[in-house]
Amino acid sequence: MKIELIKEEDKRNYLELLLLADEQEDMIDKYLWRGELFALYDGGLRAVCVVTDEGGGVFEIKNLAVEPRFQRRGYGRQMMEFVCGRYGGRCRKILVGTGESPLTIPFYRSCGFQESHRVKDFFIDNYDHPMFENGVRLKDMIYLERNFLTAED
Template sequence: MSYNITQIATDKKQYLELLLLADEQESMIDRYLERGEMFALEDNGIKAICVVTDEGNGVCELKNIAVTPDSQRKGYGKRLINYLISHYSDRYTQMIVGTGEVPSAIKFYQSCNFEYSHRIKNFFIDNYNHLMIEEGIVLKDMFYLKRMIPKA
């Protein structure tokens, strides 16, 4: 499979429709989009997009990772994460990611070698202007996972 991953430095909002798949409130995306680094995975068109932010102390956060609906469950998300781990190996020691407590999301991150870190109580209730429901589950707490980044 031939795919290409590139960093997107300008006009990040052109990918808003895709970003909204992973974070459905634009005002929340606006909190991190410009301070984050965006990457796109292309394979005959854009298949996945992500945004990573610097959280200080050697930690980066995967704020948003979205795969186009027709490209999900084909390994694009995992390839993008593996690329990021390698890309950031000289800058960070750990990557964290926050998600709703949805079994499929947690299982995906665990398959990418993330492990439970911590949770932020009532994050979705306190920060979103509507109930967040995923796979029939009302999201309340932000569930954080972490992965160590080996040195290059």
């Protein structure tokens, strides 16, 4: 297994997989070009993740997607461990925003994240169509965070 940082000019090649986690292309365009895109390979592409620097020692996971036929095999967790290892030593916290899904929130909690805050009606106000995950209509963006100690703490 290996995780690679994807060059700027190649980021669009991963759009199909990115759309699994964020199904509106213009929303992906808002963060893809200012973030770092990582791809996890294990005999082929298995997962992608976009991380942005939000300033003030805060990084945000904007997109984490695993190929459907390889989900629930540990690739998402491997990517989370990689991201936390890469950024944890140089940040105060890592944020991740997600819909209120019975699958994603427990996953992030199991990776050491805890609920931070929510943005009411985010999915209603920012997407051009209703969004559903596991039969649940997404309304609010639920933010979770994982805190890290820095040299200043």
